Amino acid sequence: MTTLADHINAVELIDHHVHGFWTGDGDQVRFHNALNEADTEPLAEPDAVFDSQLGFAVRTHCAPVLGLPAHSAPQDYWERRNRMGEAEVTEKLLRRCGVTDWIVDTGFADGVAGPDEVARASGGRAHEVVRLEQVAEQAAAASGSYGQAFTEILSARAEHAVGTKSILAYRGGFEGDLSEPNAHEVAEAAARWRDEGGKRLTDRTLLRFGLHQGLRLGKPLQIHVGFGDRDLDLHRANPLLLLDFLRSSGDTPITLLHCYPFEREAGYLAQAFDNVFVDVGLSVNHLGARSPSVIARLLELAPFRKILYSSDAFGPAELHFLGARLWRIGMTRVLTGFVESGEWSRRDAVRVVDLIAHRNARRIYPQLN
Numbered sequence: 001m002t003t004l005a006d007h008i009n010a011v012e013l014i015d016h017h018v019h020g021f022w023t024g025d026g027d028q029v030r031f032h033n034a035l036n037e038a039d040t041e042p043l044a045e046p047d048a049v050f051d052s053q054l055g056f057a058v059r060t061h062c063a064p065v066l067g068l069p070a071h072s073a074p075q076d077y078w079e080r081r082n083r084m085g086e087a088e089v090t091e092k093l094l095r096r097c098g099v100t101d102w103i104v105d106t107g108f109a110d111g112v113a114g115p116d117e118v119a120r121a122s123g124g125r126a127h128e129v130v131r132l133e134q135v136a137e138q139a140a141a142a143s144g145s146y147g148q149a150f151t152e153i154l155s156a157r158a159e160h161a162v163g164t165k166s167i168l169a170y171r172g173g174f175e176g177d178l179s180e181p182n183a184h185e186v187a188e189a190a191a192r193w194r195d196e197g198g199k200r201l202t203d204r205t206l207l208r209f210g211l212h213q214g215l216r217l218g219k220p221l222q223i224h225v226g227f228g229d230r231d232l233d234l235h236r237a238n239p240l241l242l243l244d245f246l247r248s249s250g251d252t253p254i255t256l257l258h259c260y261p262f263e264r265e266a267g268y269l270a271q272a273f274d275n276v277f278v279d280v281g282l283s284v285n286h287l288g289a290r291s292p293s294v295i296a297r298l299l300e301l302a303p304f305r306k307i308l309y310s311s312d313a314f315g316p317a318e319l320h321f322l323g324a325r326l327w328r329i330g331m332t333r334v335l336t337g338f339v340e341s342g343e344w345s346r347r348d349a350v351r352v353v354d355l356i357a358h359r360n361a362r363r364i365y366p367q368l369n
């Protein structure tokens, strides 16, 4: 009989929210900055980034994949990775993720791979998620009615995409009215925004319009929740501020991404609303050796059919790899505890692993099948 740990180690994952890996070589500064999520300025003390849970996790879990001993010194790790080059490092790490399907957010794509390259480098399948704020910026650049341009661009792009994504958290946050604006309000706001140049959408009316167009499309709508870089107003990225929006969101699946430090609030919402799903991608990577704690908290109130796996990796393929590796370690630690204490049966634990690893994602993203 395979053990629970063996099952978790081998289970196929669907990474339902991820970005591309770097497509070209870069310097050490780029690598260091990529290991700090929140600081958007060049780091004052760059190598200090390794004195963090994520830095330790890179040395522990990624070093052996590149042929170094676990816990190698940061400088040795950098030199090995630099000598190998981005393409080789990427392929080595990506092929060890055990991910069959990657759902790629193509919204912020400078210097990173698109879905086709992700599929090629990993040997898996890749699918696209369309960012609503990017569709808005394309609609602002189009001629004629903004509302019509938006729906046309969205439906054309969504023909191949498996879902949409909103970064409202970065554009003012969740606080305030998120109801659907009427056509007149949209036209007025769009005229104003176009006059100002139509770049980087922060207009509330148009952000609300985009969200509701995403809902109307019926494909899963991913929403960035919780921590990110310091441009984001973290106190306005608490998912409880989405309550009114969720109450009127109908049947379209809504996935709350990352969530830290609001994973308990998100877990509650996943219980309260049939169409709400939740993951702790990004958080798992940054919590490293403490990531079993966030996985355990997600397994408090969130129904098991509402939890998804993601890495939210962006840039260095270490992040794609660690998302999967740390999730497997954390799930093993937490679920083994439940089974050994007699609270869960091994059979139930295996079933829950499969739900979170891939079955829930397959259910809400039918295009994957």
Ligand SMILES: [Zn+2]
Residues within 6 Å of the ligand: 017, 018, 019, 105, 312
């Ligand atoms: Zn993301």
